[in-house]
Amino acid sequence: MTAQETVEHKYVYDFAEGNRDLKDLLGGKGANLAEMTHLGLPVPPGFTITTEACKAYLASGEQPAGLADQIAAHLAALEQGMGRRLGDPDDPLLVSVRSGAKFSMPGMMETVLNVGLNDRSVVGLAAQANGNHRFAWDSYRRLIQMFGKTVCEVPGEEFEHAIDEAKRAKGSTDDLDLDADDLRALVDTYKKIFSKHTGREFPQDPREQLDLAIRAVFDSWNAERAVIYRRQERIPADLGTAVNVVAMVFGNLGPDSGTGVAFTRDPASGAQGIYGDYLANAQGEDVVAGIRNTVPLQELERINKPAYDELLDYMARLERHYKDLCDIEFTIERGKLWMLQTRVGKRTAAAAFVIAGQLVDEGLIDLDEALHRVNGAQLAQLMFPRFQLDHGFEPVATGIGASPGAAVGKVVFTSARAVELAGQGEDVILVRRETNPDDLNGMIASKGILTSRGGKTSHAAVVARGMGKTCVSGADALDIDVPKRRITVAGRTVTEGEVVSIDGTTGKVYLGQVPVTPSEVVQYFEGELDPEATDGALVQAVHRIMSYADARRRLAVRTNADTGADAARARRFGAEGIGLCRTEHMFLGDRRELVERLILAREAPEREAALAALLPLQRADFVEIFRAMDGQPVTVRLIDPPLHEFLPPLEQLAVDVAVAQERGEDVAKEEALLAAVRRMHEENPMLGLRGVRLGLVIPGLFAMQVRAITEAAVECTRQGINACPEIMVPLVGAVQELETVRAEAEKIIAEVAGGSDVEVLIGTMIEVPRAALTAGQIAEAAEFFSFGTNDLTQMGWGFSRDDVEGAFFWRYLELGIFGISPFESIDADGIGRLVRIAAEEGRAARPGLKLGVCGEHGGDPDSVHFFHAVGLDYVSCSPFRVPVARLEAGRAAVVTAGSDSR
Numbered sequence: 001m002t003a004q005e006t007v008e009h010k011y012v013y014d015f016a017e018g019n020r021d022l023k024d025l026l027g028g029k030g031a032n033l034a035e036m037t038h039l040g041l042p043v044p045p046g047f048t049i050t051t052e053a054c055k056a057y058l059a060s061g062e063q064p065a066g067l068a069d070q071i072a073a074h075l076a077a078l079e080q081g082m083g084r085r086l087g088d089p090d091d092p093l094l095v096s097v098r099s100g101a102k103f104s105m106p107g108m109m110e111t112v113l114n115v116g117l118n119d120r121s122v123v124g125l126a127a128q129a130n131g132n133h134r135f136a137w138d139s140y141r142r143l144i145q146m147f148g149k150t151v152c153e154v155p156g157e158e159f160e161h162a163i164d165e166a167k168r169a170k171g172s173t174d175d176l177d178l179d180a181d182d183l184r185a186l187v188d189t190y191k192k193i194f195s196k197h198t199g200r201e202f203p204q205d206p207r208e209q210l211d212l213a214i215r216a217v218f219d220s221w222n223a224e225r226a227v228i229y230r231r232q233e234r235i236p237a238d239l240g241t242a243v244n245v246v247a248m249v250f251g252n253l254g255p256d257s258g259t260g261v262a263f264t265r266d267p268a269s270g271a272q273g274i275y276g277d278y279l280a281n282a283q284g285e286d287v288v289a290g291i292r293n294t295v296p297l298q299e300l301e302r303i304n305k306p307a308y309d310e311l312l313d314y315m316a317r318l319e320r321h322y323k324d325l326c327d328i329e330f331t332i333e334r335g336k337l338w339m340l341q342t343r344v345g346k347r348t349a350a351a352a353f354v355i356a357g358q359l360v361d362e363g364l365i366d367l368d369e370a371l372h373r374v375n376g377a378q379l380a381q382l383m384f385p386r387f388q389l390d391h392g393f394e395p396v397a398t399g400i401g402a403s404p405g406a407a408v409g410k411v412v413f414t415s416a417r418a419v420e421l422a423g424q425g426e427d428v429i430l431v432r433r434e435t436n437p438d439d440l441n442g443m444i445a446s447k448g449i450l451t452s453r454g455g456k457t458s459h460a461a462v463v464a465r466g467m468g469k470t471c472v473s474g475a476d477a478l479d480i481d482v483p484k485r486r487i488t489v490a491g492r493t494v495t496e497g498e499v500v501s502i503d504g505t506t507g508k509v510y511l512g513q514v515p516v517t518p519s520e521v522v523q524y525f526e527g528e529l530d531p532e533a534t535d536g537a538l539v540q541a542v543h544r545i546m547s548y549a550d551a552r553r554r555l556a557v558r559t560n561a562d563t564g565a566d567a568a569r570a571r572r573f574g575a576e577g578i579g580l581c582r583t584e585h586m587f588l589g590d591r592r593e594l595v596e597r598l599i600l601a602r603e604a605p606e607r608e609a610a611l612a613a614l615l616p617l618q619r620a621d622f623v624e625i626f627r628a629m630d631g632q633p634v635t636v637r638l639i640d641p642p643l644h645e646f647l648p649p650l651e652q653l654a655v656d657v658a659v660a661q662e663r664g665e666d667v668a669k670e671e672a673l674l675a676a677v678r679r680m681h682e683e684n685p686m687l688g689l690r691g692v693r694l695g696l697v698i699p700g701l702f703a704m705q706v707r708a709i710t711e712a713a714v715e716c717t718r719q720g721i722n723a724c725p726e727i728m729v730p731l732v733g734a735v736q737e738l739e740t741v742r743a744e745a746e747k748i749i750a751e752v753a754g755g756s757d758v759e760v761l762i763g764t765m766i767e768v769p770r771a772a773l774t775a776g777q778i779a780e781a782a783e784f785f786s787f788g789t790n791d792l793t794q795m796g797w798g799f800s801r802d803d804v805e806g807a808f809f810w811r812y813l814e815l816g817i818f819g820i821s822p823f824e825s826i827d828a829d830g831i832g833r834l835v836r837i838a839a840e841e842g843r844a845a846r847p848g849l850k851l852g853v854c855g856e857h858g859g860d861p862d863s864v865h866f867f868h869a870v871g872l873d874y875v876s877c878s879p880f881r882v883p884v885a886r887l888e889a890g891r892a893a894v895v896t897a898g899s900d901s902r
Contacts, residue, residue, distance in 0.1 A: 034845050
């Protein structure tokens with residue numbers, strides 16, 4: 001075997017062999033355990049089985065050759081270092097077996113603690129613990145419970161029912177009140193449950209326990225909840241998980257022991273300070289599961305000051321080392337502190353911006369890195385409204401604000417019900433005593449999550465923060481009765497379907513629907529908050545990072561707007577022009593009849609009368625928009641309606657005429673209309689007479705619009721307003737279409753604007769695949785291209801957005817055919833290739849060709865990065881998404897510069 005082959009088949013690494021840069025191979029948890037070991041922090045010894053081993057196992061269903069021997073060798077070294085053997089009846093070594101993917105997936109994969117315990121070694125464990133038999137039997141029952149559920153798929157609720165019954169028999173609701181005899185009896189009950197469901201006795205061989213637990217962790221990579229979570233968080237499915245085998249340290253040895261989670265800054269707000277939870281006489285799973293309510297981390301100073309001071313020192317060292325917020329898990333065993341895990345912590349959107357700014361001020365990162373640390377999705381979250389509490393609303397309970405936001409919805413008590421109601425268009429709040437990984441579907445479907453147990457580090461809190469969902473946890477005033485589907489609080493009973501409002505910032509819970517008010521970030525963008533005058537750390541951080549993004553970005557950001565009001569708002573949000581003004585939207589309401597008359601006209605006089613009536617209305621529309629965008633470009637798309645949007649529905653009109661005829665009514669006019677609609681009816685109007693085709697078929701239609709645009713620009717110029725119109729011809733598939741429209745338009749522009757300073761550009765929308773593939777020809781007649789990626793996606797994929805999203809997209813996402821809807825984020829490999837071809841061939845034919853995008857992809861963060869890379873000049877999106885596009889354009893420039901420097 002060559003040296004290269006030896007490296008490739010090394011599946012197990014001791015903690016001392018790895019480092020934080022090996023996340024692809026060792027997973028995030030294993031890489032960070034190795035890093036803390038190198039830093040000299042007190043990490044229990046152990047080893048990591050690589051993601052490569054996982055992928056090989058998942059591909060074949062068997063452990064790869066050599067893995068068993070490597071595990072045995074590292075286990076022997078661990079036993080030698082600890083001076084104990086796995087499962088030794090007199091002095092047992094116990095280990096935990098934990099998952100650890102490259103990206104944090106809290107609670108989505110499996111963990112088994114206390115591996116190595118059996119009927120004999122439980123006695124030795126009690127002796128190790130100075131005769132603490134309660135601790136030993138509690139550890140054994142935990143192993144059977146976790147092993148049974150995780151490894152052998154024993155229903156977890158059976159174990160829960162058994163321990164609940166044991167507590168009831170004891171007259172208690174707290175598992176700490178169960179003594180050694182109670183727990184010994186519970187172990188017997190658990191073993192019977194295990195045997196009933198598996199058909200075998202609980203395994204007594206420690207190595208068999210270890211091997212089965214490792215396999216279970218590998219298998220959990222493809223568990224349903226892990227797959228759903230990866231899809232939600234856009235984590236690639238082919239990474240696999242590492243497995244960490246770590247010597248057990250025990251936080252459940254008594255009051256001088258405990259376990260906790262610490263954050264180096266507040267993950268909710270970004271504020272500096274001491275944040276976290278501590279639970280005495282407990283193991284780590286008790287904290288994240290929310291089984292018992294924790295105490296604030298500051299309480300540890302009173303309980304064990306030496307360990308508290310040591311922990312603060314390690315927290316500061318880790319934050320300086322990682323240059324970021326760190327999330328730390330620790331255990332105290334008989335007064336000694338052990339560091340079990342660290343990672344760059346999940347945080348809310350607000351905390352992401354605040355922390356990025358703080359770290360710049362502290363000199364740990366520069367502004368380029370600060371841009372890396374935030375993203376457009378987070379900024380969009382910050383623009384959501386918050387509760388307006390000046391209407392007499394009083395909270396009925398207060399928990400922990402675990403993930404900010406204002407969420408209002410109907411109470412549901414199960415994930416299945418949340419998914420059901422959300423699928424019907426209802427807003428729901430998922431209410432649980434505590435959530436667990438099986439609740440993931442319901443959490444995704446809900447507007448917010450409310451629990452009566454747990455803290456900022458509970459499962460509900462961590463997962464909600466990662467998804468940007470509002471969460472209130474640990475609202476222990478709530479008496480939640482899941483079987484009866486009701487909450488009792490403050491003398492009130494709330495049943496399923498009633499509305500509650502939860503505030504993930506303050507932790508307050510309200511009955512009924514609380515009104516909302518705009519976020520301070522939106523107020524800042526609207527110009528209502530001066531960042532220099534406010535004390536708000538969030539507004540100041542957003543202002544600072546947005547200013548830097550604007551300075552760094554190459555892409556301009558325009559807006560899609562059809563009215564002066566929308567244009568003015570977008571401009572306040574930072575838009576640098578209009579990339580898409582849809583003129584067909586100007587023909588709705590009272591003007592619809594005029595368009596209907598125009599389309600159905602059979603004779604020139606009737607058609608010319610309709611056009612004459614529309615001209616002044618169109619001109620006034622454009623004056624309003626040019627005034628709002630004074631000095632900035634306005635791209636006006638000539639009318640592009642599928643005919644069915646302006647004509648009466650054929651089926652309904654036919655029924656109405658038939659009914660009127662049956663009644664003997666005079667329906668001559670309606671019959672003529674029906675005949676005309678039948679004449680122009682299209683089976684597939686999205687691919688029919690629309691866009692440039694309509695302009696060429698109906699004489700004078702485009703001419704009227706070109707005249708209205710030009711007259712409006714001339715009028716504005718006379719008023720001192722700098723109008724910069726760009727006329728965009730839609731749905732062009734052949735250069736001859738554009739040439740025909742352009743020739744007519746140039747004559748009108750010369751006639752109307754002759755002698756003025758008005759300059760009108762003429763270009764086209766690239767939304768037909770053939771246009772993209774013949775862009776070099778089309779560029780000869782176009783001064784700009786604007787990619788209409790909505791239609792380009794429909795025609796490129798061959799499906800209608802209106803029909804397919806509800807019909808089968810859910811299944812395509814479920815099967816992994818789509819990672820995300822191609823209407824939400826640009827399909828870079830397919831539709832993106834058409835954009836790239838058109839951009840390159842268009843500029844080759846006309847070097848000064850202006851390139852933009854006006855589909856809603858222009859406001860999608862990932863798509864903005866693609867358009868930057870392709871070399872477009874601008875993106876255009878709805879007004880609300882303009883700040884998101886500005887931020888992502890800046891981030892794209894920084895990413896590109898970083899890649900170039902490397």
